[in-house]
Amino acid sequence: MxxxxxxxxxxxxxxxxxxxxxxxxxxxxxxxxxxxxxxxxxxxxxxxxxxxxxxxxxxxxxxxxxxxxxxxxxxxxxxxxxxxxxxxxxxxxxxxxxxxxxxxxxxxxxxxxxxxxxxxxxxxxxxxxxxxxxxxxxxxxxxxxxxxxxxxxxxxxxxxxxxxxxxxxxxxxxxxxxxxxxxxxxxxxxxxxxxxxxxxxxxxxxxxxxxxxxxxxxxxxxxxxxxxxxxxxxxxxxxxxxxxxxxGLHLFEPYTDLCIKWLNSKETGSVIYVAFGSIAGLTEQQMGELAMGLKSTNRHFLWVVRDTEQNKLPGNFIGETSEKGLLVSWSPQLDVLSHRAVGCFMTHCGWNSTLEALSLGVPMIAMPQWTDQPTNAKFVADVWEVGIRVKKDGNGIITKEEIQRCVREVMEGDRSLDIKRNSGKWKKLAIDAxxxxxxxxxxxxxxxxxxxxx
Missing domain, CATH: 3.40.50.2000 (Glycogen Phosphorylase B;)
Incomplete structure (x- = not known):
């Protein structure tokens, strides 16, 4: 026996x-x-x-x-x-x-x-x-x-x-x-x-x-x-x-209660969620352009900025955007992406984050950094058509004006309805699979x- x-x-x-x-x-x-x-x-x-x-x-x-x-x-x-x-x-x-x-x-x-x-x-x-x-x-x-x-x-x-x-x-x-x-x-x-x-x-x-x-x-x-x-x-x-x-695994402690309570107070589809994973880092100049771009959209945003990156933010940014934005060092990403208040996801296009957005039907603004992310961004924008990819200027910088343009196009522009419709399609196919x-x-x-x- x-x-x-x-x-x-x-x-x-x-x-x-x-x-x-x-x-x-x-x-x-x-x-x-x-x-x-x-x-x-x-x-x-x-x-x-x-x-x-x-x-x-x-x-x-x-x-x-x-x-x-x-x-x-x-x-x-x-x-x-x-x-x-x-x-x-x-x-x-x-x-x-x-x-x-x-x-x-x-x-x-x-x-x-x-x-x-x-x-x-x-x-x-x-x-x-x-x-x-x-x-x-x-x-x-x-x-x-x-x-x-x-x-x-x-x-x-x-x-x-x-x-x-x-x-x-x-x-x-x-x-x-x-x-x-x-x-x-x-x-x-x-x-x-x-x-x-x-x-x-x-x-x-x-x-x-x-x-x-x-x-x-x-x-x-x-x-x-x-x-x-x-x-x-x-x-x-x-x-x-x-x-x-x-x-069942978190590299950092997520601010779950804070994030969800904040999102609960926002209208459906009104929030820009911004997160670039656990490794990617932006230059101080790029952080400044992104910060000013988010601020100028006049929309609510939830931005994950790791502790090691927060010194790159403009000095008065957090205080000036306290009524519109919430900054945390880590977030419960699945809970955030599945929340009704989130209207788009500005992402580095790491494969896990991309799959999560596809599976939860969230439109994306693709801002790839390195490794596999540029290829994922290409498919997000041009193959699956669930978002758009940011464009760099002649100096390799994504300007605040470009941030504004991408947010408008994904959340309110002529393409926004098609992007949302495609996002819903890939969500259903993910569940079916x-x-x-x-x-x-x-x-x-x-x-x-x-x-x-x-």
Whole structure:
């Protein structure tokens, strides 16, 4: 009897290893909740004691990585992580005798597949970015897209790729061509996602079929891929996981009561929500233009400004806008985006934030900074048509006049009705994808069935 129970646990057990930053942990944590809801035993392995999620359906275990907490430099962190964690993961699996069936790992850690195979586990690569971005890196890997020349970058040349809209160089992820930039280790990490992906048993991506249909169709003709998104808490989508109303992980303490009480006092669709994620930083000049732009719209705004960024604000800005604006260092973003008072979302277009806005039907003002954000912004404005993208002046600055223009166009201009209508369409399709019988739900069901049938 004990042997039968042990065999049952082995077959149904999945390990999940996310890259230890919030934007990568959140989607893999949500995927883990979906797997657990369908009967699998799921252990999420973290490598940061300061980021311990909470979810009663999942077992959380940590690998000691105290050295990584001593550096805030992205490149140093990545190099240290890749030098230490592969062997520590192997030691963890061997020590705990998990005998799991599958290791689901962040696609930026292709070495995890080798560790999985060493212990007889299947490997599942999990791409946290959209397939449009993944396809660009795939073409770079194949050589069907070359590194742009300085002349192409200067002239913002047009790039044509199968199944994709025409892209200008400025629409490409910065990490697709900026090898000599500030973060070479990050560049290498992005490119390494495709080093051995064809050897993985499963390939998952945090998107949904209808959102990127042509790209998915083209990529699926090359290798098996499965969409399993959008990976946001169930209570904001299909509502089938009754206790799943939060990611269960916050990098900073959100000002939930303050934000919601403030929003409750505002009219429907009247508030501009502004947030640029946990990493992106604006110059002091750009912060000043954005501040003056928001002020001059004469609209209510909720602006998330991290503590480390607040010294870049104009000295009298907070006092002069106290009747119109609320500034917080962090917010409960899902609660804010789903609030009736929010009329548009000014965003850096990180993929998680973009998916949240799409899933909740919120029009966007796209203000991308780096990495995958320019590509996401291109699709927001020109493919899904759920917002507009800001334009920089000749000095690379987004002026206060441009901020005013974008707010007017999204919230009251001629295009605003079409943008709102499209936002509602993609919201419905997001819910359909993850709901019972939807494309993402079927892909998750297929994975679970394959795990449990052996």
């Amino acid at each position: 004990e042997k039968q129970q042990q065999k049952h646990d082995e077959v149904h057990h999945v390990l999940v290893l996310p890259f230890p930053i919030q934007g990568h942990i959140n989607p893999m944590l949500q995927f883990s909740k979906r797997l657990a809801s369908k009967g699998l035993k799921v252990t999420l392995v973290t490598t940061s004691k300061s980021m311990q999620p909470s979810a009663s359906s999942i077992d959380f275990q940590s690998i000691d990585f105290q050295e990584g907490e001593a550096t805030t430099n992205i490149d140093e962190f990545i190099r240290l992580y890749e030098s230490l964690i592969p062997e520590r993961l192997a030691q963890f699996i061997e020590k705990h005798q998990h005998r799991a069936k599958v290791l689901v790992y962040d696609s930026g850690m292709p070495w995890a597949l080798e560790v999985a195979k060493r212990f007889g586990l299947q490997g599942a690569s999990f791409f946290t970015q959209c397939w449009a971005v993944n396809a660009i890196f795939y073409h770079l890997k194949l050589g069907t897209l070359s590194m742009p020349s300085e002349e192409q970058i200067r002239t913002n040349a047009v790039v044509s790729l199968p199944s994709m809209p025409e892209l200008e160089i400025s629409d490409l992820p910065s990490t697709a061509y900026d090898k000599s930039g500030s973060y070479p280790a990050l560049w290498n990490l992005m490119r390494s996602q495709f080093s051995n992906f064809q050897e993985a048993d499963w390939t998952f991506c945090n998107t949904y079929d209808k959102l990127e249909h042509e790209i998915i169709k083209w990529l699926a003709s090359k290798w098996p891929i499965k969409t399993i998104g959008p990976t946001i808490p169930s209570m904001y989508l299909d509502k089938r996981l009754k206790d799943d109303d939060d990611y 993850i709901d019972e019988g939807g494309s993402s739900d079927k892909n998750i069901e297929e994975f679970v069935a394959k795990i449990t049938c052996n």
